[in-house]
Amino acid sequence: MRTFEDMGYFCIDNLPPALVSSMADLVSLPGSKVRKVAIVMDVRGGAFFSQLLEELKELHERGIEEKILFLEASEPVLVKRFKETRRRHPLADSGRIKQAIGAERQLLQTLRGDADLVIDTSNLTAHELRDKIRTSFLAPGEQEGLLITVMSFGYKYGIPLDADLVIDVRFLPNPHYIEKLRRHTGRERVVRDFVLKRDETQGFLRHFFDLLDILIPGYVSEGKSHLAIAIGCTGGTHRSVALAEETGAFLKEHGHEVVVQHRDMGKDFEAK
Numbered sequence: 001m002r003t004f005e006d007m008g009y010f011c012i013d014n015l016p017p018a019l020v021s022s023m024a025d026l027v028s029l030p031g032s033k034v035r036k037v038a039i040v041m042d043v044r045g046g047a048f049f050s051q052l053l054e055e056l057k058e059l060h061e062r063g064i065e066e067k068i069l070f071l072e073a074s075e076p077v078l079v080k081r082f083k084e085t086r087r088r089h090p091l092a093d094s095g096r097i098k099q100a101i102g103a104e105r106q107l108l109q110t111l112r113g114d115a116d117l118v119i120d121t122s123n124l125t126a127h128e129l130r131d132k133i134r135t136s137f138l139a140p141g142e143q144e145g146l147l148i149t150v151m152s153f154g155y156k157y158g159i160p161l162d163a164d165l166v167i168d169v170r171f172l173p174n175p176h177y178i179e180k181l182r183r184h185t186g187r188e189r190v191v192r193d194f195v196l197k198r199d200e201t202q203g204f205l206r207h208f209f210d211l212l213d214i215l216i217p218g219y220v221s222e223g224k225s226h227l228a229i230a231i232g233c234t235g236g237t238h239r240s241v242a243l244a245e246e247t248g249a250f251l252k253e254h255g256h257e258v259v260v261q262h263r264d265m266g267k268d269f270e271a272k
Contacts, residue, residue, distance in 0.1 A: 003130045004038035006225040007138060013040045017052035024064055043104050053114065069133070070108075070115035073122045075101055130223055146220050147257050149228045152186070152244035154236025154264040163230035165215075167208070167243075172201060175238040176268075185265050186241025195242040205243075209250055216256070236264030 001011050015023060020039065027034040041052065059066045073081070075098065082089060082097050089100040112118060117136055121129055153160055155170070175181035175191050184191045195201055219227055231247065233239035241262050248260035 001038070001040055003133045003223070004137070006223065007036075007134065009036045009038040010034045011038045011040070015039050015041065017041060017055055020052070020055035021058050024059055024062070043107055052111065067117070067137075068111065068115040069136075070112050070118045071121055072112070072118065073120060077122045127223075134223070146216065146224060147226045147259065148216075148251055149226070149259045149261060150244045150248045150251070151228065151230050151261045151263055152236055152240035152265065153230055153232045154234060154240070154267065155232050156235055157264045157267065159232065160228070160230045160263065163228045165227070165229045167229065167231045169204075169231060169233050169239045169243050172198065172204075172233075172239050174234060176235065181238070183269065184238075185262075186238045186243070187245060187262075187265075191238050192242045192245070195239050196246060201243075205246065205250075208247070212247075212251070213254075235268045236262070237266060237268055241265050 001013060005011050010027065012023070023037065023039070026032070027037055056066050056068070078101050079097050089097055089104070119129065119132055124132070151160055151163070155168075159166055172195060175184075175194055178194070181191055181194060186192060186195065196205075216227070229247065231240045231244045244260055244262065248258050251258045
């Protein structure tokens with residue numbers, strides 16, 4: 001489910017099969033931004049489950065593209081998984097897991113035969129399963145979006161707990177100690193010029209951007225959907241803000257989806 005969410009799907013777990021066409025009606029309403037839906041179903045649907053193929057046929061007749069992904073595993077693996085998770089099989093009224101698995105296979109036999117893709121997960125790691133799903137359901141030329149958040153912060157207010165990369169720029173001269181710059185922020189040209197036009201800043205940015213050019217493709221290939229880059233200076237108002245803005249602009253120019261945030265900008269002003 002998480003893999004489909006990362007690919008931009010609106011995901012629903014355990015939707016009763018009889019409600020599939022109604023769900024299609026909802027996401028087709030004017031103004032809806034939902035373009036791709038992934039629905040997870042199993043035999044918990046009970047008596048309603050027999051209606052699934054009819055519901056899918058109706059979608060097809062309405063011109064709505066639908067695909068069936070069927071996940072399965074060998075009996076020993078399924079038994080082992082149920083024992084490890086201590087979950088009760090939905091068909092195991094008497095507690096006999098093997099009999100319940102056999103009944104489930106029989107119930108799903110027709111659906112399996114109509115599936116567009118069947119994946120045996122018996123010997124797959126979660127990483128390998130994710131790769132198979134991505135390969136099968138990403139459109140040609142389509143890439144998973146990596147949302148990058150670039151956040152400036154002040155060390156005096158604490159490091160962001162959700163940061164993947166933390167960059168300390170306190171090695172740069174601090175505009176706080178220059179009277180005419182103190183009450184301005186790193187978003188204003190007078191401070192940006194002071195910070196960005198320095199040789200040490202330009203040298204740092206070259207190496208930092210080269211590093212991002214290496215890291216980001218690797219994160220994407222590993223299936224990471226969000227990257228949080230935190231850039232910190234002492235108070236989070238001058239140096240970190242200017243460099244977060246510059247980093248965000250660089251990433252946007254290279255086609256990435258970027259959000260720039262300034263967590264602590266101006267807090268020093270408020271304190272005084």
